[in-house]
Amino acid sequence: MKKSKPFPIPVRAKYSCLKCPGYCCSYPEIEVTPRDIERLAKHVGLDYRQAEERFTKYDPGEKVRLLRHRKDNVFESTCMLFDQEKRRCTVYEARPAVCREYPDSPRCGYYDFLQFERAHQDDPEFIALT
Numbered sequence: 341m342k343k344s345k346p347f348p349i350p351v352r353a354k355y356s357c358l359k360c361p362g363y364c365c366s367y368p369e370i371e372v373t374p375r376d377i378e379r380l381a382k383h384v385g386l387d388y389r390q391a392e393e394r395f396t397k398y399d400p401g402e403k404v405r406l407l408r409h410r411k412d413n414v415f416e417s418t419c420m421l422f423d424q425e426k427r428r429c430t431v432y433e434a435r436p437a438v439c440r441e442y443p444d445s446p447r448c449g450y451y452d453f454l455q456f457e458r459a460h461q462d463d464p465e466f467i468a469l470t
């Protein structure tokens with residue numbers, strides 16, 4: 341079976357999301373647009389309002405909608421659309437624009453940090469917490 345990548349990987353990427361516990365999905369303020377919600381709704385077979393309610397919450401301070409989180413077994417919490425066992429996105433094809441764009445560079449700062457800590461601990465499975 342063909343394995344899909346959990347995240348967009350630029351050709352010259354110096355990081356591997358498959359070897360990462362998903363730091364970027366633990367970021368508490370992942371902003372979503374109406375277009376993102378519409379795409380998510382279509383992907384999971386809900387209408388717009390249902391998807392908005394289920395997957396997002398309103399931040400009255402910033403006046404934006406954020407992805408809802410839930411308690412995680414590695415980080416304090418992760419996006420509720422994150423598979424905590426497989427450590428990858430469950431809606432990869434329909435993920436929000438901000439998730440598609442991140443890290444918008446051949447390097448990922450989180451991954452550099454992870455590699456540094458794994459080398460330092462001499463443990464390729466070590467999960468460094470920020």
Ligand code: SF4
Pocket residue numbers: 347355356357360361362363364365442443448449450451
């Ligand atoms: S933190 Fe970086 S390496 Fe880890 S999943 Fe996110 S983009 Fe991939």
Ligand code: SF4
Pocket residue numbers: 364365370407419420421422423428429430431432435436439
């Ligand atoms: S939608 Fe997917 S890629 Fe974006 S934060 Fe949630 S789990 Fe991560």
